[in-house]
Amino acid sequence: ITTFRREGGYADARHPDTVTFDAGLEEDLSRRDFTINAMALDRDGTVIDPFGGQRDLERGLIRCVGDPVERFSEDALRMMRAVRFSAQLGYRIEEETSNAIRVLAPDLKKISAERIQTELVKLLTSPHPDYLRMAYETGITKVVLPEFDLCMITEQKNPHHCYTVGEHTLVAMQAVRADKVLRLAMLFHDMGKPLCVTTDEEGIDHFHGHPSVSEEIAGNVLHRLKFDNDTIYMVKKLVKYHDQYIEPQPKNVRCAIRKMGEDVFPLLLEVKEADVQAQSDFLREKKEKNLKDVRDVYQRILEEKQCVSLKTLAINGKDLIDQTGMKPGKELGEVLNELLDLVTEDPARNTREYLLKAAKERLKR
Numbered sequence: 001i002t003t004f005r006r007e008g009g010y011a012d013a014r015h016p017d018t019v020t021f022d023a024g025l026e027e028d029l030s031r032r033d034f035t036i037n038a039m040a041l042d043r044d045g046t047v048i049d050p051f052g053g054q055r056d057l058e059r060g061l062i063r064c065v066g067d068p069v070e071r072f073s074e075d076a077l078r079m080m081r082a083v084r085f086s087a088q089l090g091y092r093i094e095e096e097t098s099n100a101i102r103v104l105a106p107d108l109k110k111i112s113a114e115r116i117q118t119e120l121v122k123l124l125t126s127p128h129p130d131y132l133r134m135a136y137e138t139g140i141t142k143v144v145l146p147e148f149d150l151c152m153i154t155e156q157k158n159p160h161h162c163y164t165v166g167e168h169t170l171v172a173m174q175a176v177r178a179d180k181v182l183r184l185a186m187l188f189h190d191m192g193k194p195l196c197v198t199t200d201e202e203g204i205d206h207f208h209g210h211p212s213v214s215e216e217i218a219g220n221v222l223h224r225l226k227f228d229n230d231t232i233y234m235v236k237k238l239v240k241y242h243d244q245y246i247e248p249q250p251k252n253v254r255c256a257i258r259k260m261g262e263d264v265f266p267l268l269l270e271v272k273e274a275d276v277q278a279q280s281d282f283l284r285e286k287k288e289k290n291l292k293d294v295r296d297v298y299q300r301i302l303e304e305k306q307c308v309s310l311k312t313l314a315i316n317g318k319d320l321i322d323q324t325g326m327k328p329g330k331e332l333g334e335v336l337n338e339l340l341d342l343v344t345e346d347p348a349r350n351t352r353e354y355l356l357k358a359a360k361e362r363l364k365r
Helices: 025-030 053-059 068-074 078-089 095-110 113-124 129-137 140-144 146-152 165-175 180-188 210-224 229-241 250-260 265-277 284-303 317-324 330-345 352-364
Strands: none
Touching: 068 078, 068 095, 078 095, 078 113, 078 129, 078 140, 095 140, 113 129, 113 180, 129 140, 129 146, 129 165, 140 146, 146 165, 165 180, 165 265, 180 210, 180 229, 180 265, 210 229, 229 265, 250 265, 250 284, 250 330, 265 284, 317 330, 317 352, 330 352
């Protein structure tokens, strides 16, 4: 339900300079962004569609209402919305609309980071996150995510890969479920590769140290786009550990869970699986078997409720203070972590009696 509006110019490419409420319905619809969003319904159920929105729905087409240059000049974020709607609906962008984006993409510099973030997340969590390629081809990412542009032109001449870094990223995002943190992790997991590439004497590319560089880039970009701290923390952790090999033995998996975090580890398995799916067939069966074996071990750890963190340790700091006379402080934390080491080695040790005895013996040394 709306009051018909007429808007003046858009000096800031975002807000109308003036708004009046004496327009008719068609004039009100004419200021909408795309034809599929410029339809109305009267009280009798009649569709009013002066700009061909129903036809464009049938054709699967994203097309601006009227002159696309005018529409994008009114609000530059509409260019990202065009790609986002395309990704959500699986539609193509009409040629004149697409050409206008190529011309006006630099205007996205005027748009706030928060609004950019919202559209990016909607695109990435859509059924077609690989449509980020469209944002690259129209010049959008050059403005809002230039780090990705560098990935698109970075080759991976390596038996493990069959795409550029950027294309691998697009395939990997499609291979993971549509969760914000997971899709962001796949977006950033290899973003440090362009800065780490070296080529050996046989012409094979290597990317030593890229996880830590990618983690740093992820943190910088996510802060720049005003993401919340929890999202930044999770994405950085997943990027940091995405390439770390995990031996499918109970002790090794427990160590990995403890190191990476109980909340991070199950997501990491999804990240690693998507990463493999976006690589070449080289050693794929071996990689997939490793992941399956790690997942099986992890499931057994969960079922047996094995201790992998201080919160499930059979004793806590208060117990040490009460039973050993220890004082609060740094040493208390060190002792608790040493006890957790013992339990990580052998979950059967996670009893109050065993751990108190071990703590007292440690304090005698």
